[in-house]
Amino acid sequence: xxxxxxxxxxxxxxxxxxSTTARDAKKQPEAQTELVQLLTPxxxxxxxxxxxxxxxxxxxxxxxxxxxxxRRFDAEATTLQRQGELGLWASLLGQEAAQIGSGRALHDDxxxxxxxxxxxxxxxxxxxxxxxxxxxxxxxxGGWDPNSNNFHLxxxxxxxxxxxxxxxxxxxxxxxxxxxxxxxxxxxxxxxxDVAESFTFSAVYNAPVVFFCQNNxxxxxxxxEKQTRVxxxxxxxxxxxxxxxxxxxxxxxxxxxxxxxxxxxxTGQGPMLIEAFTYRMGAHTTSDDPTRYRSPEERELWExxxxxxxxxxxxTREGLAxxxxxxxxxxxxxxxxxxxxxxxxAMPDPDDMALFEHTYADGHALVDEERAQFAEYQASFVxxxxxx
Amino acid sequence: xxxxxxxxxxAINASLRTAxxxxxxxxxxxxxxxxxxxxxxVTDGLQKDFGEDRVIDTPLAxxxxxxxxxxxxxxxxxxxxxxxxxxxxxxxxxxxxxxLAKMHARSLGKVKLPVVVRIPxxxxxxxxxxxxxxxxxxxxxxxGLKVISPANASDAYWxxxxxxxxxxxxxxxxPKRRYHDKSEVDTAAIPGPLHAxxxxxxxxxxxxxxxxxxxxxxxxxxxxxxxxxxxxEVVDLRSMSPIDFDxxxxxxxxxxxxxxxxxxxxxxxxxxxxxxxxxxxxxxxxEAPVLRVGGFHxxxxxxxxxxxxxxxxxxxxxxxxxxxxx
Numbered sequence: 001x002x003x004x005x006x007x008x009x010x011x012x013x014x015x016x017x018x019s020t021t022a023r024d025a026k027k028q029p030e031a032q033t034e035l036v037q038l039l040t041p042x043x044x045x046x047x048x049x050x051x052x053x054x055x056x057x058x059x060x061x062x063x064x065x066x067x068x069x070x071r072r073f074d075a076e077a078t079t080l081q082r083q084g085e086l087g088l089w090a091s092l093l094g095q096e097a098a099q100i101g102s103g104r105a106l107h108d109d110x111x112x113x114x115x116x117x118x119x120x121x122x123x124x125x126x127x128x129x130x131x132x133x134x135x136x137x138x139x140x141x142g143g144w145d146p147n148s149n150n151f152h153l154x155x156x157x158x159x160x161x162x163x164x165x166x167x168x169x170x171x172x173x174x175x176x177x178x179x180x181x182x183x184x185x186x187x188x189x190x191x192x193x194d195v196a197e198s199f200t201f202s203a204v205y206n207a208p209v210v211f212f213c214q215n216n217x218x219x220x221x222x223x224x225e226k227q228t229r230v231x232x233x234x235x236x237x238x239x240x241x242x243x244x245x246x247x248x249x250x251x252x253x254x255x256x257x258x259x260x261x262x263x264x265x266x267t268g269q270g271p272m273l274i275e276a277f278t279y280r281m282g283a284h285t286t287s288d289d290p291t292r293y294r295s296p297e298e299r300e301l302w303e304x305x306x307x308x309x310x311x312x313x314x315x316t317r318e319g320l321a322x323x324x325x326x327x328x329x330x331x332x333x334x335x336x337x338x339x340x341x342x343x344x345x346a347m348p349d350p351d352d353m354a355l356f357e358h359t360y361a362d363g364h365a366l367v368d369e370e371r372a373q374f375a376e377y378q379a380s381f382v383x384x385x386x387x388x
Numbered sequence: 389x390x391x392x393x394x395x396x397x398x399a400i401n402a403s404l405r406t407a408x409x410x411x412x413x414x415x416x417x418x419x420x421x422x423x424x425x426x427x428x429x430v431t432d433g434l435q436k437d438f439g440e441d442r443v444i445d446t447p448l449a450x451x452x453x454x455x456x457x458x459x460x461x462x463x464x465x466x467x468x469x470x471x472x473x474x475x476x477x478x479x480x481x482x483x484x485x486x487x488l489a490k491m492h493a494r495s496l497g498k499v500k501l502p503v504v505v506r507i508p509x510x511x512x513x514x515x516x517x518x519x520x521x522x523x524x525x526x527x528x529x530x531x532g533l534k535v536i537s538p539a540n541a542s543d544a545y546w547x548x549x550x551x552x553x554x555x556x557x558x559x560x561x562x563p564k565r566r567y568h569d570k571s572e573v574d575t576a577a578i579p580g581p582l583h584a585x586x587x588x589x590x591x592x593x594x595x596x597x598x599x600x601x602x603x604x605x606x607x608x609x610x611x612x613x614x615x616x617x618x619x620x621e622v623v624d625l626r627s628m629s630p631i632d633f634d635x636x637x638x639x640x641x642x643x644x645x646x647x648x649x650x651x652x653x654x655x656x657x658x659x660x661x662x663x664x665x666x667x668x669x670x671x672x673x674x675e676a677p678v679l680r681v682g683g684f685h686x687x688x689x690x691x692x693x694x695x696x697x698x699x700x701x702x703x704x705x706x707x708x709x710x711x712x713x714x
Contacts, residue, residue, distance in 0.1 A: 141494035153494055157486045163452055167459020197452035204447055358497040359531050361555035365630035
């Protein structure tokens, strides 16, 4: 039995200040840092002096529904990859609370810049989940209009989007608009120069951007201690804005802290960094093999902190959701999975001539020339066949 | 009276001023572009007249400059960013290549990024390392970018206006050793197409194709050759992506010979592409192989050696003689 699981069984009167595990202490020097938590792994509500939140039963059920459906969508996508329908999938398993909590904190006018694993945030923004699969199937590089949902395309180059988020936020400030930007990145991306530059620019221009780092402990096979010697949220201090670490498996804490940070940004108080301390339960992507670099015990430990289970415990214990609710949600999950499966299989390959579309907005002579040559080349086969 | 004689750098300044006046979404961003007016004073007086919100001094971080400009463009702004010198663009190269160039295609045309990246480029000013490079081929190779370079004040004014008006990202290379060269600028004129090459001197025996800082060298070479009775046509390419092969082709069909001149290294450079394409298009018109004159496959040298590295009048005339000797 681990130290953590023993500790986890102690009921907490106040979860305001909670150290991370002893195991983490050995791994990371920041073990004694504060972690905002409003819902313990045992499903107990706890108070935090700065981040109070009082969701209605309906809101709690809504957060639970979001997490369950997102996990089901993610599982279906993983299966589709195993069945050869997708070339790759980046699973969010274990990060549902970080994504749904932060995603549900957004206002309609806010804008999101995701990395490539933010399927739960996309869900919160109303992006049809089937649209997320196009790039992983290889039919496009992102199948949605960013401006329809204020949810930018996935960005695969690590950390690049934090600068786009900062620039967009600078634009919001220039417009005097009542909105903020939420920029996602991971613990690995925190090592990138672009993330550092986005911190500099956002601080210098007091841009309304909230940086949401999902520290899922692993950047492919590199653990967090290969990225940093100080807790990631403490980076913010050096740039002149606040940073806070939140229990990334606690949907209520993620919601409360992100709400506060976005409100702070909207009201002209500048950027903020949130480090959601969470865990990637699965592989980095379906091409990865985490058994080569981490122990099964580690995952088992984090399973005791499962973000969905703890909210279910609360809902059940407090009588906020009945069997009918859970049964209906199960049916809804099955329907979503089927819809996703059918949509992926029906997804057509792009037309050949799509090679030449959209490279430029205003056209380009070389593209025109190559398009014409390729069309002629393709047509030559048709002519040959007709000739037979 | 709209036409007046001005230096190339003043023409860029006037062009930026016009853009700032005519569209409130246009922003100038870069290191030292504000109070200083840029290290070459190209943005002189703009911050004073348009304020710090329109003419934005940035932190010294090139990736940040281009990356935030992308974000501002996504919000509806039209940023014109200045990279202080050619050799400093590489920290921003990732943002330019992986993000700026590709976002329109990735979004299937939903997202437009009207960002202009101004880069003073090229040698001949006696500068230290990283201040004299000609990386245009690296950008022209990237689909999604447009790459242009004016050779005179009028083009400097108008091509920048057109670049700012374009919904595509444009890399605008400024020939820094020509900043002080003066020529007539008619700010009321109707400019020609942005990517059209132009015959700047007609001739019958050979075509010299050049762009940016080398157009002047090409014209000087043509004038010197004329004294020896050789009739050289000079084409100013103006755009390296796309390249106006039609204009070069028409010229070569008249002259039968082509020499391409640029400051950048010859190997895999703009001239290589032109040589290949023109050979393909004009094989039966060519009296000689297409020759290239440019920089060597070496780092840009210390300034005491740059006159040897850069194509000068003699090296261009030598290539002309070799082509005419076939």
